[in-house]
Amino acid sequence: MAVSLDGVGHWFDGPSGRTQTLSDVNIQIQTGEFFTVLGPSGCGKTTLLNIVGGFIEAKVGDVAIFGKPVSGPGPDRGVIFQSYALFRWLSVLKNVEFALHHRKLPKAKRADVALQYLNLVGLQDFRHHYPYQLSGGMKQRVAIARALAADPKILLMDEPFAALDSQMRELLQEELLEIWQRTRKTVFFITHSVDEAVFLSTRICVMSANPGRTKALLTNDLPQPRADYRARTTAAFQENKERILGLIRDEVHPNRTWGRLP
Numbered sequence: 510m511a512v513s514l515d516g517v518g519h520w521f522d523g524p525s526g527r528t529q530t531l532s533d534v535n536i537q538i539q540t541g542e543f544f545t546v547l548g549p550s551g552c553g554k555t556t557l558l559n560i561v562g563g564f565i566e567a568k569v570g571d572v573a574i575f576g577k578p579v580s581g582p583g584p585d586r587g588v589i590f591q592s593y594a595l596f597r598w599l600s601v602l603k604n605v606e607f608a609l610h611h612r613k614l615p616k617a618k619r620a621d622v623a624l625q626y627l628n629l630v631g632l633q634d635f636r637h638h639y640p641y642q643l644s645g646g647m648k649q650r651v652a653i654a655r656a657l658a659a660d661p662k663i664l665l666m667d668e669p670f671a672a673l674d675s676q677m678r679e680l681l682q683e684e685l686l687e688i689w690q691r692t693r694k695t696v697f698f699i700t701h702s703v704d705e706a707v708f709l710s711t712r713i714c715v716m717s718a719n720p721g722r723t724k725a726l727l728t729n730d731l732p733q734p735r736a737d738y739r740a741r742t743t744a745a746f747q748e749n750k751e752r753i754l755g756l757i758r759d760e761v762h763p764n765r766t767w768g769r770l771p
C-alpha cells in the first residue's frame with residue numbers, strides 16, 4: 510500500500526476559534542495508482558496533501574507511506590505545487606540538478622541526468638534559461654522534471670495546473686499522463702476540476718465540505734492509454750463526469766438560499 514489514511518482528522522486553532530478541516534478521512538492508495546482528491550474550495554484538500562507530505566501532522570488517525578507511519582517529509586515523496594516553487598537564482602538545469610543531491614550520483618553525472626529529465630518534459634533547449642525567462646507552463650514543466658529527478662516513489666501534486674490557461678493545462682495533463690504511463694509512479698493529485706480528475710485518474714475521491722470527509726471513492730474506468738484530447742469527447746468521459754458533478758454539486762450548493770434575485 511503506497512498511502513494509507515485511516516480515520517484522519519485535522520483542525521486549525523486560531524484567534525477566532527477552531528476550524529475543523531478534515532474529519533474521518535479514509536483513503537488507501539495502491540502502488541502505481543493515479544489517485545485524485547476532488548472537492549470544493551476550502552474542503553481541506555491542501556491540508557490533506559500536506560499531511561501525506563509530512564509537512565503538517567494529523568490531529569487524529571493514522572497516516573502511513575508504504576506501511577511506515579509518516580513522521581515528516583522524505584525523499585520517497587516529491588511535491589509539485591500550483592506556484593511552481595523554482596529557485597529563481599538557478600538556471601533551469603541547475604534547478605533540476607538540485608533534486609539530484611540526495612541521490613548517490615557522482616557530481617559529474619548530475620548534469621547529464623538532469624538533462625534527461627528536461628528532455629522528458631521537452632525543455633532541454635531551455636536549460637540555460639532562468640525561471641523569469643519562462644512561461645507558466647514551462648515553469649511547471651521544470652517543476653515536474655525536478656520532482657521526477659529526485660526519483661520519488663510518490664508524486665504529490667497540489668492543483669499543479671490551476672494557474673495555467675486551459676490549452677496549456679490540457680497539454681500538461683496529457684504530458685503528465687504519458688509520464689505516469691512510462692514511470693508508473695504513484696500519484697496523489699489534488700484538484701477542484703472535475704474534467705481534470707476524470708481525464709487523469711484511475712481513482713477519484715470526492716470530498717465533502719466543512720469539514721472535509723471522504724464522501725465517495727470512485728473507480729475511473731476510462732480506457733488507457735488516454736493521453737489524447739479525443740479521450741475527453743467520449744460518451745464514457747461525459748458519463749463519469751456527470752456522475753461526479755452530481756456528487757460535487759450537492760456539496761457546493763446543498764441548500765443554497767443566496768445568489769437569487771429578489
Ligand SMILES: Nc1ncnc2c1ncn2[C@@H]1O[C@H](COP(=O)(O)OP(=O)(O)OP(=O)(O)O)[C@@H](O)[C@H]1O
Pocket residue numbers: 521522523528530548549550551552553554555556557701
Ligand atoms: N494556517 C491556517 N490556519 C487556519 N486555518 C487554515 C489554515 N490553512 C487553511 N485553513 C483553513 O482550513 C480549511 C481548509 O483549507 P485548505 O487549503 O486545506 O482547503 P482546499 O480544499 O485546499 O481549498 P482550495 O481548493 O480553495 O485551495 C479552510 O477553511 C481554510 O480557511
